[in-house]
Amino acid sequence: MEMEKSIGIRVPILRNFGKIAIIWGLSTMLAIVLNHTGVRIENLLLIYVVGVILCSVETRSMLWSISSSIVFVFTFNYLLTSPRFTFQVDDPNYVISLLIFIIVAFIAASLTVKLQKQMDLDRERAEIMLKLNTIGSGFLNLSGRQAIISYSKKSLHNLTGKETEILIRSRDERFSDSSAEWCFRNSMACGYGEAQFGDSTRLYVPVCSLSKTYGVIIFSCSNGGLAREERMYVEMVISQITLVLEREQLNEEKEESRLQIERERLKSTLLRSISHDLRTPLTGIAGNSNFLYENYTLVDEESAKSLLLDISTEAEWLNSMVENLLNMTRIQEGKLEIHKKKEVVDDLISGAVTLVSKRLGNHTLKTVTPPEIELISVDARLFTQVLVNLIDNGIRHSGENTVITVSAGAKRNRMVFTVSDNGTGIPGDKMEHIFDSFFTAAYREGDRQRGAGLGLAICKAIIEAHGGRILIDQNVEKGAAFRIEMPMEETDDQ
Known part of the structure; x- marks a missing residue:
């Protein structure tokens, strides 16, 4: 390590020594030639002054510049002043000339070295400023x-x-x-x-x-x-x-403000939707129950059963809506818990059909189940809620006297559920927003149909939490179809 360091120091010294030797040799040769041609001795000094400046430029060192000026003075004295080839000086004018030469050489060398250092510093600063500008960009x-x-x-x-x-x-x-x-x-x-x-x-x-x-x-x-x-x-x-x-x-902060405004907007939309959607069934329940209470002995059995059926239907719809609101709250807070167990596909479909059977009205509900018993790992309560939401969506938005079909079948390693209808279908401009919260096609009809626009958003969140996916099937000729693809392999509980 010390040897490498020593070599690293010697190399610049030898290089500078070589440069000075070359400049000294060329200056001396030129001075001797010009001296033989009769050039005045004072002019020959200028050659050595130029040589000192060149040494300063090449070595970039004040020490080397001073050393070269001393060598050049003694060379001039030895070769070109009388008596020649000695260091004696007979003429006092030469002494003055040599002193002036040394002073001029020192000044020129000093200014040259300072100028070079300043140029190097300016170059470094320019490079630094370029780097800073690049960094800033x-x-x-x-x-x-x-x-x-x-x-x-x-x-x-x-x-x-x-x-x-x-x-x-x-x-x-x-x-x-x-x-x-x-x-x-x-x-x-x-x-x-x-x-x-x-x-x-x-x-x-x-x-x-x-x-x-x-x-x-x-x-x-x-x-x-x-x-x-x-x-x-x-x-x-x-x-x-x-x-x-x-x-x-x-x-x-801007994004947080935007989210806060969006939350407030969603809250206002939710309150508007809930107040609108709860008022109608609650009014029906209150009116029918009060009518039965006040006219209990006057109402015949068939009318009483009809009124009770209406109360039951409205209550079930309210229960479904409250369940959707609770699930949406859990999803937004990240607290939706999935408890998977192996469930029979037929049981999941029949459970959903049972829950919506009283709300079908003039619609027809058909089911198509797998020919063999098929099992998938799901949270039965949440997955049934998904099917109920999709069937309810068909009941509300497919039009009058439509057929709603719920089918399931295995395809490769996935179980595919489809909920379709032969109704009016989904408008093309609504497709990309159909799974957004608080979005419902009912708004295009003046909010005449009930629905807070949470059902499909909840379906998407629940299915994705199970590791599946839900999408709109574009291959149906009439109506709307939602396809759910669920993995048949058992996955870790989420």
């Missing part, structure tokens, strides 16, 4: 905190050449690194080279604006800290990071 299209962190980490590593870690505070969590926590809470840099935790090999810099601290940037300083200009550039990048984080926070 990259921040424009970023969204999401993870993307911001990843891009910032990569940009700071490219800018400083140091391993970088970025911690952004989320809510009230604490950083496991105590130094990072101190930096965040005090909005001050700490760690390597700082007053606080100065013996650390890591530098902690806060990501903060005037009003808020968002996180901490950690630089690995095992190979040295950040220079003053690097710290300035890092601060510029941090200001861009804070702007992007503030923009992200504003977007999150």
Whole structure:
């Protein structure tokens, strides 16, 4: 390791020595030739001045420039002044000329080296500014905190050449690194080279604006800290990071406001739907029950049975609607529990048919079951609710005197249920919204038909929670058909 370091030091020295030797040789040869042609001795000094400047340009070092100027002076004195080939000077004018030469050489070398260093510095700054502009442009299209962190980490590593870690505070969590926590809470840099935790090999810099601290940037300083200009550039990048984080926070707040407005809108829609849909059956139940109570001895048996059947039908419809509302609440809160057991397909269909039989009115309900006993793993209560919702949807929206068919059959490794009707069908512009909450085709008819628009949305959520899918079958010639595809293999309870 020491040998490699020694070689690394010797190579630049030998290279600079070689450059000076070449310039010295060419300058001396040119001076000797011009001296033989009768050029004045004072003009020959200018050749060596140019040589010193060239040495300054090539070596970029004041030490080498001063050394070359001394060598050139002694060479000029030895070869070109009387007495020649000695270091003596007989003419006092030569002494003055040589002193002026040394002074001019020093000044020229100094100015040349400073100018080169300034040019190198300006070039480095231009490169840094280009990197900063590129970094700033990259921040424009970023969204999401993870993307911001990843891009910032990569940009700071490219800018400083140091391993970088970025911690952004989320809510009230604490950083496991105590130094990072101190930096965040005090909005001050700490760690390597700082007053606080100065013996650390890591530098902690806060990501903060005037009003808020968002996180901490950690630089690995095992190979040295950040220079003053690097710290300035890092601060510029941090200001861009804070702007992007503030923009992200504003977007999150905007989205939260939008969701809050949407929740309020849905709540208003739900209250409007419930008040509208509950009023009619409750009015019928109250009216029929009061009529029976007040005219109990006057109503014949057939009329009484008819009124009681209406009360029972309305009560069952209310029960179904309340069940849908409860399921929707559980779905929105993420509390819908699926308890699967193996169920017979025929029993699931017959259970749903039994629940809706009193609400059929002038509709006809047909069932087509598999020829053999088939089992699927489902939550029987929830899956029956799905079939009931689909049948109710056909009863309400298919028109008068339609035939509603519930069928099931195995296809490969899936059990396919279909609930179809031969009614008016679903309008084309309603297809993509048919499974949205609070959407119902009844709105096109002035809300004359009951329904809060929750049934199909609940069906979709329940089926997907089982690992299946529900979709509209586009292959029917007339009416509407909903197809449910359920996996026949048993899956883990969700």
